Amino acid sequence: MFRHQKELQFEVKVDRPDPMLARQIQEVLGGQFGEMTVMMQYLFQGFNCRGEEKYKDMLMDIGTEEIGHVEMLCSLISQLLDGASPEDQAEAAKDPATAAIMGGINPQHLLVSGLGGLPTNSNGVPWNGSYIVASGNLLADMRSNLHAESQGRLQVARLYHMTKDEGVRATFRKMLARDRYHQYQWMEAIKELEEKNGVVVPASFPxxxxxxxxxxxxxxxxxxxxxxxxxxxxxxxxxxxxxxxxxxxKDPIAKGQIPNPEVPNTALHHDLTRKKVLSK
Incomplete structure (x- = not known):
């Protein structure tokens, strides 16, 4: 069961609107390594987890926290888009100074979401379920989680230096801190699983x-x-x-044979002729 609480996990407050930054933040919301990805990855791993309950509980705890992070980013994007309008974008094309701020607005923020966050990356590419990993193998999944948190934190750190808005930076600092702790969590889980079963996945194939x-x-x-x-x-x-x-x-030598596949039936219209491969 999930229950929504009105308060955000951390305060989200911007100093001033910035549609260009709103577009850039879409990457850490709906990109390959964005909050939507880790949210879905941890939840599906948790939903499908069998066996020791502590792993399932940890996955559900962090996955549920990531739902809150998605909401935080949507709130952040909305605040950065406050006051934006189609007229603003049209005007930006006339004034280079305004274009520097408004010219990079994501048109979908105006046309599709009504000045809200979207389940897309910074170029408008929709979020894709194939981004997530939920294999049912705990060690393999925990390593994927560490990778996802590493890439996600890297992108937030880069975004941090792309703005001087202290309100936005304050939100990013909270996210960076949580992403750091999540990396610690996956490292600890990986260490425990490696000590128990070995470092190679799957341990069941010795x-x-x-x-x-x-x-x-x-x-x-x-x-x-x-x-x-x-x-x-x-x-x-x-x-x-x-x-x-x-x-x-240093100088590896191929150990296999030269492939010599059969030519398909002519009904496939391949225009191929049989070439005999000489044996060594």
Whole structure:
């Protein structure tokens, strides 16, 4: 059950209208790494979570908080659009000074939402459900959550430096702080799950099941010019789970065959002829 509370999680108050900034903020509302994405991602992971209740409870707690963040951003966008009108946009085309502020307004804020936030990114591309990850594997999902929070916080930090509006910045500071804590939460969950099951997803398919393919689990194939990649800890030393030692393959050689597919039936009108591949 969800229940809406009228008060926002944090105060949202702008110093002055700024339609251009409203358009930019759409990215952290309805973009790939915006609040709509993390809201839906955590909620669907929580809805579908089976097993230990603490993980489900954490997912639902944070997912529900993100609903509030979506509402905060909609309020922020609305305040930044206060006073905007179609006449303002038309006038902006005549006056370069006004155009610097009003010329970048998202027309959909006037035509579609009536000066409100939209479920789109900063270019008007609609939010897409394929942005979210809810696989049913806790460790895989928690890593996706950490990635989503990292990208989202990065974008809010960039937006912070794109405005001097102290009211907007105050809201961003709250969001940045919460996004930082959410990263901590996912890190802690990841650490616990790795200690319990191992660092590789899925843990239910162990290395032994790879049979003859196990050596490939530790080889770094150098497939670009130079050998600088050899300098990283991913190319030398032990695997994080201690199951093997890395090997740097400086000049890797292909181990497979040359594909020799059958030519389809002529009814497919492919205009292909059979070419015999010589065996080595």
């Amino acid at each position: 290395p032994e099941a790879e049979k003859e393919s196990q050596p490939e689990a530790y080889e770094f194939w150098n497939l670009s010019e130079g050998t600088e990649s050899e300098e990283g800890p991913w190319a030398t030393g032990s695997a994080p789970d201690g199951s093997g030692e890395y090997v740097y393959i």
